[in-house]
Amino acid sequence: MSRSSVTDFDRRNRDWYIDRLVQAVVFIGGISAIVFIIGIFVFITREGFSFIATEFDVSGFFLSQNWRPTSESNPTYGILALVAGTASVTGLAMLVAIPFSLGAAIFIAEFATGRVREVLKILVELLAAIPSVVWGFIGLSIMNPLIIEWFNVPVGLNVLNAGIILGLMAAPIMTSIAEDALKAVPDRYREAAEAMGATRWQVIAKVVLPAAKNGLLGAVLLGVGRGFGETMAVLMATGHSVNIPTSIFDSVRALTATIAAELGETAVGSPHYQALFTIGIFLFAITFVINLTADLIVRGIRNK
Amino acid sequence: MVNAVTTGADAKVSVRNLEIAYGDATALSGVDLDIRENEIFGVIGPANAGKTSFLKALNRMDMFNPEMKVGGDIHFSGRNTRGLRNVYALRRRIGVVFPLPVGLPMNVYDNVALAPRLGGQRNRAELDVIVERCLRRAALWDEVKDRLDTLGSLLSGGQQQRLTIARALSQQPEVLMLDEFSIAVDPVTTMRIEDVLKQLREEMTIILVTNLVQQARRLADRTAFFLDGRCVEIGVTEDLFTGEVRDQRTRDYVEGRFG
Structure with a gap:
């Protein structure tokens, strides 16, 4: 050459x-x-x-709880009850998922070592991969009779059921992200605090959690996004009845589940069909904003 | 106490037959030395001599590293640190300054107030006093007094290192350990910190690990020379530099012939 x-x-x-x-x-x-x-x-x-x-009028769509798309004489398309259903289920799901996922993330990132840590991480990822219809099935066939028996209520498909199922569903991915956030806190912070005589819990509470708070918030927001967008498990576990819940034992219906259940039965181009798509736009906008916020927050810590 | 016989009577820290290993690799072995109260004790030696491991063993930082095995005895104020139930209490009496400054991700005030708060101090007025006193002693007060609420990690490297010293002082340690503190600090700041250390000697025992031989000469009353995991020489610092050494390697090192 x-x-x-x-x-x-x-x-x-x-x-x-x-x-x-x-x-x-x-x-x-x-x-x-x-x-x-x-x-x-x-x-x-x-x-x-x-x-x-x-046909769209803002107050009629967002502020009316009358979702009667199939009425012969006077169909109405008010999604307030559906929003309330989605919000209540997601809210309860977060109450379930936040303690579980933060606890698991703290344990995996700060306490577990060696093999325990590796096995736990794999298990968490495995849990995140369970199909949502399986979770819905658990809600329908296991949680339903348990709730009826324990709380002596007529129906076990309600906010409580769906909230727990959705919480358990969202927890693994939240754990994963929260653990990443904790691992991103440099070890020299921990060493510095330990050298000052901080106990392990003090190191976590005073130094690690404050340093990771943006990432943890991002994890929670992604969980919320997951809750809003989840369809199948929510369809199966909520009871699917249009209702503004007054207690956790009320059945509700979610925005997503409404689209899934009704879209196949509507005539293409009909007002009902278009109303479902409007719900889709609404969901798209909400999840977009939530995910964008989460992403910006998580990015924020990396740049600091 | 049986060990009292073998422990130097006036020693603040007394090390006997110290062995440190990481897994199968020995980092330090057969170290016997006494560090006296209110002296600056220098530790010099090239990289991988075991200097940092030595410091880690003193405040029991081995606890969180399952790989690190420590053998032998270390006495702190006459108390063997091997069987301590509460290592946190021991660490609160030992301040540590790391090679690279660690400004914790909180504001300047909270950085310095962290250790007293961990110790249970809640009174804001008392914390104010502690924070000001420690920042003054670390020669940082004048530069940060108007911005105590800025993030510690936003200070310059030299300021952060003095912040680290202020933080170490805030727990009123009996022993202050510094591990190559000037590695990331400009020469002017290094001199300021050295002046601070000279004053602190009145109040506490200082262990100064340094890779700058001249720094040990400027500051240390006595100096130990570590090489390849062994303590080759311990003596009055000036003797090491005037050639009154037992081991030829010590002379070669301080005169810059290797390392």
Whole structure:
């Protein structure tokens, strides 16, 4: 090989073409994700658009609890009860998931060592991979009779059932993210606090948790996003009846479950069909905002 | 106490037959030395000599590292630290300054007030007094008194290292251990901290691990030379530099022929 020849500078060899090809493939892959998201948004918006343009009135849609889309004489499309259903279930789910996931994350990140730690991490990831219909099945066939028996209520498919199921569903992913946040706290902080005579709990409470608070908040927000978006388990465990809950033993219906249950039975293009898509736009907007906030918060700690 | 016989009577810290290993790798072995009250005790030696491991053993930092095994005896004020039930109480009496400054992710005030708060101090007025006193003694007060509420990690490197010293002082330690404190600090700040240490000698015992031989000469009353996991020499610092040494390697090291 002649090293002195400067004609090499202009030759496009195999490596050069491979490099270009890989760049192109990766570029297409990356761009397509964005294109798909925009495409989905455009599709949902278009389907719901004529409803928003014609029949939609803000107070009637958001502030009425009358969801009667199949009424022959006077169909109404008020989603207040559905929002209340989703919010109550998600709220209870967070009450369940936050202590579990923070506790698990603190244990895995700060206390567990060696093999225990590895096994726990794998188990948490395994739990996160359980399909939601399985969780719904657990709610339907195990939690339902237990709730009826323990609390002596007529129906076990209610806010309590769905909240617990959804909480357990959201906990693994929240644990994973919270653990990452705790691990991102540099060890020198822990060492410095330990050297001052802080006990392990003092190190965690005074130094590690405050330092990781953005990441932990991000984990919680992602859990909330999961709660809003979850469909199948919520459909199966809530009881699916339109209702503004006054206690945790009331059955409710979630926004997502409404779309899943009704979309197949509506005529394409009908007001009902378009109202469901409007709910879709609403959900899309909410989960987008929640995830964006979570992402910005988690990013915030990395940049500091 | 049986050990009282073998312990130097006026020693603040007394080390007997200290062995430190990480897994199978020995980091330090056969160290016997006494550190007297109110002296600055220098520890010099090249990298991997076991200097940092020595400090870690003194305040029982081995507890959280299952790999680290410590053998032999270390007495603190005559009390063997081996069988302590409450290592936290021991650590509260030993201040530590690490090589790289660690500004905890909280404001300047809270950094210094952390140790007293851990000890149960809640009174704001008393905390104010402690914080000001410690920052003054660490020669940092004048620079930060108007911004006690800024994040500690936003201070410059030299300021953070003095903040670390102020934090170490806030628990009123009997022993202050510094591990190569000037590694990330500019020469001017290094001199200021050295002046601080000279004053602190009146009140506490200082163990100064340093890779700067001249720093040990400027500060230490007595100096130990560690090499390859052994304590090769202990003596009055000036003797080490005037050639009155037992081991030729000590002379070679302080004169810069290796390391």
